[in-house]
Amino acid sequence: xxxxxxxxxxxxxxxxxxxxxxxxxxxxxxxxxxxxxxxxxxxxxxxxxxxxxxxxxxxxxxxxxxxxxxxxxxxxxxxxxxxxxxxxxxxxxxxxxxxxxxxxxxxxxxxxxx
Amino acid sequence: xxxxxxxxxxxxxxxxxxxxxxxxxxxxxxxxxxxxxxxxxxxxxxxxxxxxxxxxxxxxxxxxxxxxxxxxxxxxxxxxxxxxxxxxxxxxxxxxxxxxxxxxxxxxxxxx
Numbered sequence: 569x570x571x572x573x574x575x576x577x578x579x580x581x582x583x584x585x586x587x588x589x590x591x592x593x594x595x596x597x598x599x600x601x602x603x604x605x606x607x608x609x610x611x612x613x614x615x616x617x618x619x620x621x622x623x624x625x626x627x628x629x630x631x632x633x634x635x636x637x638x639x640x641x642x643x644x645x646x647x648x649x650x651x652x653x654x655x656x657x658x659x660x661x662x663x664x665x666x667x668x669x670x671x672x673x674x675x676x677x678x679x680x681x682x
Numbered sequence: 683x684x685x686x687x688x689x690x691x692x693x694x695x696x697x698x699x700x701x702x703x704x705x706x707x708x709x710x711x712x713x714x715x716x717x718x719x720x721x722x723x724x725x726x727x728x729x730x731x732x733x734x735x736x737x738x739x740x741x742x743x744x745x746x747x748x749x750x751x752x753x754x755x756x757x758x759x760x761x762x763x764x765x766x767x768x769x770x771x772x773x774x775x776x777x778x779x780x781x782x783x784x785x786x787x788x789x790x791x792x793x794x
Contacts, residue, residue, distance in 0.1 A: 601781070610770060610784040626781065658724055668713050670727035671782060
């Protein structure tokens with residue numbers, strides 16, 4: 569069982585570069601989310617999706633774009649990387665069937681912006 | 683803003699002792715969830731407790747929820763070195779949205 573797969577695991581960017589963090593899940597989950605984790609801050613929600621074609625903003629959406637063309641994939645795009653976006657990024661998914669379902673997390677992408 | 687505040691921020695105990703972590707939150711919730719994160723890894727779900735439940739058990743884990751005080755606690759009994767990790771509470775305020783609000787976490791060290 570692959571679960572939630574994130575790629576790449578590590579990435580170093582220069583300020584102003586753009587990139588896409590990939591997230592895929594094989595559990596047919598409707599919900600997918602992106603969080604960032606900074607030291608001492610816990611996880612903060614960036615964007616989320618309740619199904620293909622539907623996305624919405626979370627707590628810290630600025631500087632990020634998402635799209636959801638399929639149930640399986642939920643990529644996160646950094647439009648113009650800034651040092652403040654240095655963080656660990658986690659993708660998560662969960663099922664619609666029951667409102668009380670836990671989220672399944674990927675192992676994260678560690679991103680450094682120079 | 684963070685919904686959950688966790689206490690203590692760090693906890694160090696000996697193997698075999700019990701570990702208690704507390705979580706407070708600000709708004710009404712649909713459920714509260716506890717996750718574990720080992721160093722360099724993603725979060726692993728431990729227990730979900732619904733707003734109409736007061737206590738839940740899973741193996742050596744016991745979670746309580748007091749909605750009147752807007753607080754929850756996670757008790758790990760007979761701790762092991764392998765329990766060394768960070769523990770996070772997360773609240774789901776409205777259900778069916780996939781939007782969790784996380785606390786800042788408690789770092790637990792269990793010494794062999």
